[in-house]
Each structure stands twice: as structure tokens, then as C-alpha cells.
Amino acid sequence: MPYFLVGSVIVGSFSGETHVFSSPATQLTAYLIALPMAAVTGVFPLVRPLSVAAARALCDVRAGLLADGPARTRQAKVRTAGWFTLHLALGGVVSGLTLALTPYAVAVALSPLFAADWRFRALRLPESLDGPWFLVLAPVAGVAMLVAMAGCVAAAGALLAGRAPALLGPTPEDRLAAAERRAARLAVRNRLARELHDSVGHALSAVTLQAGAARRVLDSDAASDVAFVREALAAIEETTRRTVGELDSVLGLLRQDEDRPGEQDGPEGQSGPAGPCLDALGGLLARCGVPVSYETQGDVGAVGETVSREAFRIVQEGLSNALRHGLAGTPVELRLLVQDEELEILMENALPERPSVVRPGGGRGLRGMAERAVLLGGRTGAGPHEDGVWRLSARLPLTSPGTPGRATTGKRTSGKGER
Template structure:
């Protein structure tokens, strides 16, 4: 209980409290003539009508600062009504004072935790003092308590809903950042890594075989063109608001490209089992990206590897991916398993309800396995 009270007391103000806007000025401009009209119509029925008119109209400006200074406005409005009977013998009895119901709402909607607690104390202290002095009956005090509580409850509910909405937006932004990080790592980083590896191989073989430099440039050009196309697709999604599923995305059948291109390093063998073309686009793209990242890691880190095997098997319930190589599981390879690549692969599989694991094989090399449900959306 003490922890709950402490958390309420330390609750900060919600962000984005609007300052005075034209609607606030319009509200005051409409209410002030209504106050004057009520005073004229009920002049003979009011106790100290001049004082009641001046106080009611004078408290109207508290509506202009109710969001930015909610506790101060509550203290001014309810404090003024509390001390008025000391001078006039009775509280202002104008119906227009009903506008003050906006102040308890505002203090719970826009105030900090301590401002809400102090405002609650001020409002109920004023109500209790009026009942004690006989200005209102116990029934009226009870009814006033219910009205105040309802206004504060509505303010707290709107505050909670707005906070939940902000948390949802923050979570959505975080998920979008993670998605962009995965896509950048799995597309651009993949092609850049291929260009770097091919450039290193071209430089190493150029003295003995000058034509190797030309071949390296051709491969680098092809990788750069593919990276640029995928980057443009991502930018189109971000800038134009184009749905991501409409952007060009690779499929499982495109895995043959990993084996078909002229690349340095171990050969890539791709085996597809089952109807891979019938997979939903998100699943097919995820399988492609997982295989692409696994092959890139194998080319980069698998020492003395001669072969990389990529196998995709599709059945009625799931699609299974297995990427293995026959290289050495070096310390550098072990360290790379904790990088962003494997994290992104696990996140990508987890978002579709699947799993992804990577580690050294029992005999030799490195193996990545992933299982995704076929009906994942």
C-alpha cells in the first residue's frame, strides 16, 4: 500500500498538455454573458447578488489555465468559494458555478500525482467546511461528493487511456525500429559484406590474374545494384506510406540466387522440398532472409569451409530451414553468434510464431535451424 501511494504521489504530469486555445476563450466568452443573464433574471432570489455575480464571473478565467496550472486553479476557485461565507454569510448561490466541475477533471487529467492528491484534499475540505458551517445540508454534501468523484474519475480514466495510447505508440515505434534494423542488416549489410569479400578476393588474386579484378568489379556492381534496389524499396515504404507487403520481397524460390552467383568462398547447395511457392509472403520472405543471413555468416566466419548446404522442407503444418557448413567452429565464429544477426533472426522467426537456433554441429561446422508455422500471418 505504501508503495502504491508513493507511486501515485510521484506520478509526473502527462506530456502534451495543451495551452490556452481558441476553444477555451470561446467557452469563457459564452459563459460570462450567461452569468450576467442569470444574475439579472434571479436578482431578487440571490443572496448578495452583486458579490455572487462578481465572484462567479471573476472565477471564469480559471478555465483558461486549468490544464497548465490545475492545482492553482482548484485552490483559487474552491478557496474563494470557501471564504466567501465569512464576509457575506452565505456561499455564492448561482447555478453558473457549475462550470467549476471542469477543475477537478482537469487536475486529475493534467496534474501530477501530488497535484491530484492536494487538489482532492482542497475540494473535499471545502465541501466539509460548508457542511460544518451549515451552508449546505448533509444530503447536499453527499451529492456534491459524488459529483466531484465522478469528475475526477473521468479525468483519471481519460488520463489512463491517453497514457496507454502513448505506450502503444512507443511500442509500435520500437517494433518498427527493430524491423528496420533487421531489414537493413539482412539486405544492405548482406550485399555490402559480399562486396567487401569479393573486393578482398580480387585484390589478392589481381597480381597473378589481372582478369580477377575485372570479375570482382562485375560481382561488386551486381551486388551494389541489388542493394540499391532493396534500399529504394525500403525508402518507398517509409516515405510514401506504401504497405510493406506491397514492396518487392524475396521468396523461397529465390534462394537459388545464393548458389547461382559467382562468389568467393565455399559453394552453396540449395535443396527445396515441397510446395515452396504456396507459402504466404511473410513466411517465404522470412525463410529467405534467415537463409541469406546464415549463408553470409558462413562465408564470413567459417574457416576452411568448402560447402554450405541450404535445405528448405515444406509440409502441411510448417516450413523447416537448415543451413550448415563444414568449416571450423572458431572462437570468432562463437563470438559472432551473440551479434545483431542472430538476434534479428530469432526476432524474425519469433514474430511469426516460430523458432530459430544456431550453434556448432556435433562433428564439424555450424548449423542454423528454423521452424516456422506455414499459416503464420
């Protein structure tokens, strides 16, 4: 009605007619003028949420077929304007039918109850139609008009419901943005899952091994070996204390992602340190539950923070696998090499003759290590070899594009250490 009234004012100012609504031609002209104004209004971004709400409520269109949020792109605005114009155009026709045809059809149906001169004058019918057959057919004609009007309304609703997914549905840009949001959420969940798997999983494996060793000592004849039990309990205490700190760090990341969902810093939106780096490797090796032969080549301290953090997690997961599946009592050989703008991690451990049973739900560690390396532009490889040794290798570039905190190494020195 607002657009139609504006159109009526425009028509009246040019035609000079005092009563615009008295002429069907001027009404049709005002109606046609109203449609372009409705189309221009439909370009505004907030029209799409209102139109989507109307389509869901009035046309019973499933939510998944319609787009959410304001129209931002040109294609979305054009589609929304098309829907808005179609909606108001059909609405104008349906409004005219229900306002004008409903009382007329009722009057035709009830006309046999009134005098002939009144019904022909009120209904504007020629007097030649007067006769007994008119009295019989008039009620049928009135009901037919109402049925035809209901059919037109239903057809208009069906047309709007059919066009709503095409005009109000997501555009390719909307689908791309939704896919990017889903990928970002999935990346955050995967990152948190890797952090929890590597930190908590390793800690639980080490604690289980230390507690089992202490129990066996207490149950054996060597119960007087209090020093070993004390050392095992100290290792359990240190491991759980460190793991609680790492768990707090991961939960802090989760709260940070919830508070600032739109901000991203680094791979997968990492913002700030998400855990220990290579400078904490000494404490890990001392309390990991297996003997480790550790060797470095190059300036490991010059590795950037992000690469150092991911390298620590890869080493931690490799030690967890050696603890679970390696030959008990044999040392793990670990080498870190910084060369050619790349950090290489090499880890070897002997395998038992009978492979250990994989726990239900396990097997995510190798995939997590591979994901960490791929995010930095690197690669990993792991598997058994013919000499009965499990080998894990990872290559992480120090200057991967988009990696914050990266550092290039200059002159390198060599150093060796045994643990």
C-alpha cells in the same frame, strides 16, 4: 465571470432584486450556480489541452506529469471537469479577494491621514474604535490584510499545482495508447534495422570476400588468371546493384511510414513488398561468395509473400554468418522443406578450428532472425555442434494468424538442385 454573470441573471429572475451585486447572499448563490455550469463545460474534449497549457504556464508543472491531447475517455473527461471546476472556483475566490480586499486594505492603512468622520463612514467602522491606538494599528491591519490575501493566493496556486498531475495527468487509457505508439515506432525501427543489417551487411561481407580474393590473385604469381578476377568483379557489381535496389526498398518503407504513420498492414505495419522473396534465392546463392548445396522439398513457390520474404532474409543472414565465420572453401548445405503447413529452413556449415573474431558492434544477426520468426509465429535455433558444424534451423508457419499474403499448400512435389 461569464458563468457568474449567468448565475446572477438566474438569481435575479427568481429573487426579483434589481441590483444582484448589492447583496452578498445573492452573490454567493450566483457563485454556487456557476460551478455546475463550469463542470459541464469541462467535459468537452478540447478543455484538457487548454487546461494543461494553463497548468504548465501558471503552476509550473513539469510536462511529463500532464497528458497531451484532448480528453477522449470518460475518466479523462471527468478528471478534466474536476480540474476546470476547481480552477474556476479558486479563481473566482481569488478574483473577489483582489478586487474587493485590495482597495479596502489600502484604505485602512491610509485611514489615519484622513478625517475621523470620513474614514469611519467610508470604511463602515463603528465610531467606538476611534482613538490613538487605532491610528497606530490601522496601517498594520492594512498591511496584514494584503499579506493574508497574498497567502491565500499562494495557497490556491499550490493547491492547483498539487492537484494538476492527478486531474490532468494521463489516465491508464492514455498510458496504454502512448505505450502502443512507442511500441509501433520501436517495431518500425527494428524492422528497418533488420532489413538494413541483412541486405547491406550480407552485401558488404560478400563484396569484401570477392575483392580480397581478386587482390590476392593479382598479387600472386597467377596474375594471368584474368578470368577469375573478371568473375570476382562481376560478382561485386551484381551484389552492389542488387543491394542498392534493396536499400531503395527499405528507404521507401521509411518514407511510407513517415507519410502514413497511422496505417498498418501486416506484421509491424509492413505495407507491400519490403524486399526479395524466395524466388530471388537463385541469384543470392550464385553471388553469395560461398559454395552452396541447395535442396528443396515441397512446393516452395506456394509459400505466401510475407513468409517468403522473411525466409529469404533468414537464409541471407545465415549465408552472411557462414561467409564471416565458416570454414573457407567448404560448401554450405541449405534445405527448404514445405510440409505440415510449415516452412522449415535448415542450414549447416563447417566451422574452423579457431573461431573467427567477432567485429565490434556485431552479433545482431541471430536476434534479427529470431525476431522475424517470432513475428510470424515461428521459431529459430542456431549454434555449434560437437561435429564441428554450425546448424541454423527456422520454422515458419504458412498460416500464421494476421499474416497477409499467406498461402496454404496442397499437393507437394520434391525437387533437388546443386549450386
